[in-house]
Amino acid sequence: MRALTETETKHHVDEIAECGYSIVEDAFDADFARQLMEEFDHLERIRPGGDIPPAPFVGFVTRRWFDVLNDGDIWQQVAVQPTIMNVLPGVLGEGFLLSTMGTAIVGPSEKAQPLHVDDGVYAFPRPHPNLVCNTMWAVTDFTEANGATRVVPGSNNFDHDPEFGESYDSVPVEMKAGSIAFVSGSCFHGAGENRSNEERYGLTINYCNGSMRQQENLMLAIHPSRMLSFSRELQNILGFQMCKGAGHLFAGDPRSEMERHYGPADSDQAWLDRRGEKVIRPMADAATDA
Ligand SMILES: O=C(O)CCC(=O)C(=O)O
Structure with missing residues:
Protein backbone atom coordinates (compact mmCIF):
# COMPACT_ATOMS: atom_id res chain seq x y z
CA MET A 1 0.00 0.00 0.00
CA ARG A 2 1.22 3.44 -0.87
CA ALA A 3 2.62 6.05 1.50
CA LEU A 4 2.70 9.74 0.55
CA THR A 5 5.59 12.17 0.24
CA GLU A 6 5.59 15.24 2.47
CA THR A 7 4.52 17.41 -0.45
CA GLU A 8 1.63 15.09 -1.31
CA THR A 9 0.60 14.92 2.35
CA LYS A 10 0.50 18.72 2.63
CA HIS A 11 -1.52 18.94 -0.57
CA HIS A 12 -4.20 16.60 0.79
CA VAL A 13 -4.28 18.20 4.25
CA ASP A 14 -4.74 21.63 2.64
CA GLU A 15 -7.39 20.37 0.24
CA ILE A 16 -9.38 18.76 3.08
CA ALA A 17 -9.26 22.08 5.00
CA GLU A 18 -10.46 24.05 1.98
CA CYS A 19 -12.90 21.72 0.20
CA GLY A 20 -13.82 19.23 2.93
CA TYR A 21 -12.54 16.27 0.95
CA SER A 22 -9.56 15.03 -1.03
CA ILE A 23 -8.91 11.94 -3.15
CA VAL A 24 -5.70 9.87 -3.07
CA GLU A 25 -5.41 7.62 -6.11
CA ASP A 26 -3.58 4.26 -6.11
CA ALA A 27 -3.65 4.10 -2.33
CA PHE A 28 -3.97 0.30 -2.48
CA ASP A 29 -3.46 -2.17 -5.29
CA ALA A 30 -5.67 -4.65 -7.11
CA ASP A 31 -4.41 -7.57 -5.05
CA PHE A 32 -5.42 -5.83 -1.82
CA ALA A 33 -8.83 -5.07 -3.34
CA ARG A 34 -9.17 -8.76 -4.28
CA GLN A 35 -8.38 -9.78 -0.69
CA LEU A 36 -11.04 -7.37 0.55
CA MET A 37 -13.57 -8.89 -1.85
CA GLU A 38 -12.74 -12.34 -0.45
CA GLU A 39 -13.27 -10.97 3.05
CA PHE A 40 -16.69 -9.59 2.01
CA ASP A 41 -17.61 -13.06 0.72
CA HIS A 42 -16.56 -14.52 4.05
CA LEU A 43 -18.57 -11.93 6.00
CA GLU A 44 -21.61 -12.61 3.82
CA ARG A 45 -21.36 -16.31 4.69
CA ILE A 46 -21.08 -15.76 8.44
CA ARG A 47 -23.29 -12.64 8.87
CA PRO A 48 -25.52 -12.52 5.76
CA GLY A 49 -26.67 -9.08 4.64
CA GLY A 50 -24.54 -7.11 7.12
CA ASP A 51 -24.75 -6.17 10.79
CA ILE A 52 -27.38 -3.46 10.70
CA PRO A 53 -31.11 -3.74 9.93
CA PRO A 54 -32.38 -1.95 6.80
CA ALA A 55 -33.43 1.67 7.40
CA PRO A 56 -33.59 4.91 5.38
CA PHE A 57 -30.27 6.26 6.67
CA VAL A 58 -28.17 3.10 6.37
CA GLY A 59 -30.00 1.84 3.29
CA PHE A 60 -32.17 -1.11 2.32
CA VAL A 61 -29.80 -2.91 -0.04
CA THR A 62 -26.54 -1.70 1.46
CA ARG A 63 -24.39 -4.23 3.28
CA ARG A 64 -22.62 -2.84 6.32
CA TRP A 65 -20.45 -4.96 8.58
CA PHE A 66 -18.94 -3.41 11.70
CA ASP A 67 -16.50 -4.40 14.46
CA VAL A 68 -14.46 -6.01 11.72
CA LEU A 69 -11.21 -6.06 13.70
CA ASN A 70 -12.62 -9.29 15.10
CA ASP A 71 -12.81 -10.68 11.57
CA GLY A 72 -10.04 -11.24 9.00
CA ASP A 73 -6.52 -10.00 9.74
CA ILE A 74 -6.76 -7.77 6.66
CA TRP A 75 -8.69 -5.19 8.72
CA GLN A 76 -5.60 -4.59 10.82
CA GLN A 77 -3.84 -3.38 7.67
CA VAL A 78 -6.82 -1.30 6.60
CA ALA A 79 -6.90 0.62 9.89
CA VAL A 80 -3.29 1.79 9.59
CA GLN A 81 -3.07 2.20 5.80
CA PRO A 82 0.05 4.35 5.22
CA THR A 83 -1.64 7.15 3.23
CA ILE A 84 -4.15 7.57 6.04
CA MET A 85 -1.44 7.57 8.69
CA ASN A 86 0.41 10.24 6.67
CA VAL A 87 -2.54 12.61 6.27
CA LEU A 88 -4.50 12.36 9.53
CA PRO A 89 -2.02 14.01 11.91
CA GLY A 90 -2.41 17.16 9.78
CA VAL A 91 -6.21 16.94 9.97
CA LEU A 92 -6.96 15.58 13.46
CA GLY A 93 -3.68 16.23 15.27
CA GLU A 94 -1.23 13.80 16.79
CA GLY A 95 -2.82 11.13 18.97
CA PHE A 96 -5.85 10.70 16.68
CA LEU A 97 -7.92 7.54 17.15
CA LEU A 98 -9.70 4.99 15.04
CA SER A 99 -13.39 5.63 15.64
CA THR A 100 -15.36 3.12 13.57
CA MET A 101 -14.69 0.76 10.67
CA GLY A 102 -17.31 -0.55 8.32
CA THR A 103 -18.22 -1.62 4.84
CA ALA A 104 -20.57 0.37 2.62
CA ILE A 105 -21.55 -1.97 -0.19
CA VAL A 106 -24.36 -0.15 -1.93
CA GLY A 107 -26.66 -2.32 -4.00
CA PRO A 108 -28.53 -1.47 -7.22
CA SER A 109 -31.67 0.67 -6.73
CA GLU A 110 -30.51 2.01 -3.35
CA LYS A 111 -31.73 5.60 -2.95
CA ALA A 112 -29.31 8.37 -2.01
CA GLN A 113 -28.42 8.51 1.65
CA PRO A 114 -29.49 11.76 3.36
CA LEU A 115 -26.61 14.24 3.45
CA HIS A 116 -25.16 14.40 6.92
CA VAL A 117 -21.98 15.15 8.86
CA ASP A 118 -19.96 12.55 10.75
CA ASP A 119 -19.05 14.84 13.64
CA GLY A 120 -22.72 15.54 14.46
CA VAL A 121 -22.45 12.95 17.23
CA TYR A 122 -20.47 15.48 19.27
CA ALA A 123 -22.93 18.38 18.80
CA PHE A 124 -20.38 21.17 19.21
CA PRO A 125 -21.14 24.63 17.81
CA ARG A 126 -19.62 25.15 14.36
CA PRO A 127 -17.12 26.05 13.14
CA HIS A 128 -14.80 24.06 15.35
CA PRO A 129 -11.44 22.30 14.91
CA ASN A 130 -11.56 18.99 13.07
CA LEU A 131 -12.99 16.30 15.33
CA VAL A 132 -13.57 13.55 12.78
CA CYS A 133 -12.22 12.49 9.41
CA ASN A 134 -13.76 9.71 7.38
CA THR A 135 -11.89 7.77 4.73
CA MET A 136 -13.97 6.28 1.92
CA TRP A 137 -12.25 3.38 0.18
CA ALA A 138 -13.17 2.59 -3.43
CA VAL A 139 -12.76 -1.18 -3.56
CA THR A 140 -14.46 -1.03 -6.95
CA ASP A 141 -14.81 2.12 -9.10
CA PHE A 142 -17.02 4.84 -7.59
CA THR A 143 -19.12 6.45 -10.33
CA GLU A 144 -22.00 8.86 -10.22
CA ALA A 145 -24.26 6.10 -11.58
CA ASN A 146 -23.32 3.46 -9.01
CA GLY A 147 -23.69 5.69 -5.96
CA ALA A 148 -20.33 7.40 -5.47
CA THR A 149 -20.29 9.34 -2.19
CA ARG A 150 -21.73 12.83 -2.70
CA VAL A 151 -20.17 15.83 -0.96
CA VAL A 152 -21.00 19.52 -0.69
CA PRO A 153 -17.62 21.15 -1.40
CA GLY A 154 -16.57 23.68 1.23
CA SER A 155 -19.43 22.74 3.60
CA ASN A 156 -16.85 21.76 6.22
CA ASN A 157 -16.48 25.51 6.78
CA PHE A 158 -20.22 26.25 7.12
CA ASP A 159 -21.43 27.45 10.53
CA HIS A 160 -24.33 24.95 10.64
CA ASP A 161 -25.06 21.25 10.16
CA PRO A 162 -27.29 20.08 7.28
CA GLU A 163 -31.05 19.86 7.80
CA PHE A 164 -31.96 16.20 7.69
CA GLY A 165 -33.59 15.32 4.34
CA GLU A 166 -32.79 18.74 2.76
CA SER A 167 -31.17 18.82 -0.67
CA TYR A 168 -27.92 20.70 -1.18
CA ASP A 169 -25.67 21.28 -4.20
CA SER A 170 -23.47 18.21 -4.07
CA VAL A 171 -20.94 16.57 -6.38
CA PRO A 172 -20.12 12.87 -6.73
CA VAL A 173 -16.70 11.71 -5.52
CA GLU A 174 -15.93 9.66 -8.60
CA MET A 175 -12.74 7.65 -8.22
CA LYS A 176 -11.04 4.57 -9.53
CA ALA A 177 -10.81 1.36 -7.52
CA GLY A 178 -7.76 1.64 -5.27
CA SER A 179 -8.48 5.26 -4.32
CA ILE A 180 -9.23 6.62 -0.87
CA ALA A 181 -11.22 9.82 -0.35
CA PHE A 182 -10.73 11.72 2.89
CA VAL A 183 -13.95 13.43 3.99
CA SER A 184 -13.84 15.92 6.85
CA GLY A 185 -16.29 15.11 9.65
CA SER A 186 -17.90 18.55 9.14
CA CYS A 187 -18.39 18.13 5.38
CA PHE A 188 -21.99 17.44 4.23
CA HIS A 189 -21.92 14.09 2.48
CA GLY A 190 -23.75 10.80 1.90
CA ALA A 191 -23.77 7.77 -0.38
CA GLY A 192 -25.30 8.57 -3.78
CA GLU A 193 -28.23 6.79 -5.42
CA ASN A 194 -27.18 3.58 -7.14
CA ARG A 195 -28.84 3.71 -10.57
CA SER A 196 -26.58 1.01 -12.03
CA ASN A 197 -27.03 -2.74 -11.96
CA GLU A 198 -23.82 -3.35 -10.02
CA GLU A 199 -22.85 -3.11 -6.36
CA ARG A 200 -20.60 -0.25 -5.29
CA TYR A 201 -18.01 -1.76 -2.95
CA GLY A 202 -16.77 0.76 -0.40
CA LEU A 203 -15.27 0.95 3.05
CA THR A 204 -15.90 3.73 5.49
CA ILE A 205 -13.04 3.94 7.97
CA ASN A 206 -13.57 6.75 10.40
CA TYR A 207 -11.11 8.44 12.78
CA CYS A 208 -11.46 11.07 15.49
CA ASN A 209 -9.39 13.55 17.43
CA GLY A 210 -7.62 11.87 20.37
CA SER A 211 -9.73 13.74 22.93
CA MET A 212 -13.06 12.53 21.53
CA ARG A 213 -14.97 9.37 22.39
CA GLN A 214 -14.73 6.77 19.62
CA GLN A 215 -17.97 5.78 17.89
CA GLU A 216 -17.30 2.06 18.25
CA ASN A 217 -16.50 0.90 21.75
CA LEU A 218 -13.25 -0.55 20.50
CA MET A 219 -11.78 -1.16 23.94
O1 LIG B 1 -21.12 5.11 1.48
C1 LIG B 1 -20.92 6.31 1.29
O2 LIG B 1 -20.63 6.76 0.18
C2 LIG B 1 -21.02 7.27 2.44
C3 LIG B 1 -21.27 6.55 3.73
C4 LIG B 1 -21.58 7.47 4.84
O3 LIG B 1 -21.40 8.64 4.79
C5 LIG B 1 -22.11 6.90 6.06
O4 LIG B 1 -22.47 5.73 6.09
O5 LIG B 1 -22.24 7.64 7.05
Missing part, protein backbone atom coordinates in the same frame (compact mmCIF):
# COMPACT_ATOMS: atom_id res chain seq x y z
CA LEU A 220 -14.66 -3.52 24.66
CA ALA A 221 -15.25 -4.88 21.18
CA ILE A 222 -11.91 -6.59 20.81
CA HIS A 223 -10.67 -9.18 23.24
CA PRO A 224 -7.60 -7.89 25.13
CA SER A 225 -5.51 -10.92 24.15
CA ARG A 226 -6.27 -10.20 20.52
CA MET A 227 -5.52 -6.50 20.90
CA LEU A 228 -2.12 -7.33 22.33
CA SER A 229 -1.33 -9.26 19.15
CA PHE A 230 -1.92 -6.13 17.02
CA SER A 231 0.91 -3.87 15.84
CA ARG A 232 1.86 -1.08 18.21
CA GLU A 233 0.72 1.45 15.60
CA LEU A 234 -2.76 -0.09 15.58
CA GLN A 235 -2.86 -0.37 19.38
CA ASN A 236 -2.03 3.34 19.55
CA ILE A 237 -5.03 4.39 17.46
CA LEU A 238 -7.34 2.00 19.29
CA GLY A 239 -6.67 4.04 22.42
CA PHE A 240 -3.58 2.55 24.02
CA GLN A 241 -1.62 5.71 23.34
CA MET A 242 -2.37 8.52 25.75
CA CYS A 243 -3.39 11.81 24.16
CA LYS A 244 -2.39 14.94 26.10
CA GLY A 245 -2.45 12.94 29.33
CA ALA A 246 -5.88 11.38 28.69
CA GLY A 247 -6.45 7.64 28.46
CA HIS A 248 -4.10 6.53 31.23
CA LEU A 249 -4.41 3.48 33.44
CA PHE A 250 -2.82 3.75 36.89
CA ALA A 251 -1.22 6.95 35.58
CA GLY A 252 0.63 5.10 32.83
CA ASP A 253 0.33 3.49 29.42
CA PRO A 254 -2.63 1.07 29.66
CA ARG A 255 -0.65 -1.53 27.75
CA SER A 256 1.43 -2.36 30.80
CA GLU A 257 -1.66 -3.50 32.71
CA MET A 258 -3.05 -5.28 29.68
CA GLU A 259 0.17 -7.18 29.22
CA ARG A 260 0.19 -8.13 32.88
CA HIS A 261 -3.35 -9.52 32.72
CA TYR A 262 -3.55 -10.80 29.18
CA GLY A 263 0.03 -11.24 28.03
CA PRO A 264 1.34 -14.47 26.52
CA ALA A 265 0.08 -17.52 28.38
CA ASP A 266 3.62 -18.66 29.15
CA SER A 267 4.48 -15.31 30.74
CA ASP A 268 4.93 -15.37 34.53
CA GLN A 269 3.10 -12.06 34.64
CA ALA A 270 0.14 -13.28 32.66
CA TRP A 271 -1.73 -14.61 35.66
CA LEU A 272 -0.86 -11.87 38.12
CA ASP A 273 -2.93 -8.87 39.05
CA ARG A 274 -1.25 -5.53 39.62
CA ARG A 275 -0.39 -6.41 43.22
CA GLY A 276 1.28 -9.56 41.93
CA GLU A 277 -1.53 -11.90 43.04
CA LYS A 278 -2.78 -14.68 40.85
CA VAL A 279 -6.08 -13.92 39.11
CA ILE A 280 -8.58 -15.96 37.12
CA ARG A 281 -8.79 -14.82 33.52
CA PRO A 282 -12.12 -16.09 32.19
CA MET A 283 -11.97 -13.90 29.05
CA ALA A 284 -8.48 -15.08 28.18
CA ASP A 285 -9.56 -18.69 28.73
CA ALA A 286 -12.48 -18.16 26.38
CA ALA A 287 -10.10 -16.79 23.74
CA THR A 288 -7.80 -19.79 24.08
CA ASP A 289 -10.76 -22.13 23.63
CA ALA A 290 -11.96 -20.31 20.50
